[in-house]
Amino acid sequence: MATTITQDCINCGACEPECPNEAISQGSDVYLINAERCTECVGFHEKEACQAVCPVECCIPDPARTEPEGVLIERALALHPADADLRAAAASGNFPSRFRA
Ligand code: SF4
Numbered sequence: 899m900a901t902t903i904t905q906d907c908i909n910c911g912a913c914e915p916e917c918p919n920e921a922i923s924q925g926s927d928v929y930l931i932n933a934e935r936c937t938e939c940v941g942f943h944e945k946e947a948c949q950a951v952c953p954v955e956c957c958i959p960d961p962a963r964t965e966p967e968g969v970l971i972e973r974a975l976a977l978h979p980a981d982a983d984l985r986a987a988a989a990s991g992n993f994p995s996r997f998r999a
Pocket residue numbers: 901916917918919920921922931935936937938939940946947948949957
């Protein structure tokens with residue numbers, strides 16, 4: 899399930915640099931998450947980094963796009979093909995994930 903940003907966003911910009919996948923960008927109205935690049939931080943953090951820094955907590959799971967952990971770690975690997983540490987963590991099954999927090 900990709901994370902999505904609601905209309906409560908106040909455009910502070912705090913989330914954008916925190917995303918390990920460069921999935922966040924400034925939109926015309928509120929900040930946006932590219933669902934094709936969002937792994938819900940699986941592979942990198944135990945919780946969604948955008949939500950962790952958002953002052954109005956408007957980075958929420960998108961109920962219209964539910965995805966299992968396996969899909970999300972595969973996406974992380976595809977987005978970071980040169981990340982040997984991530985690849986080793988994925989192979990061992992021991993990686994940060996909101997599903998395990
Ligand atoms: S949940 Fe993680 S990967 Fe998804 S947009 Fe937020 S910071 Fe990026």
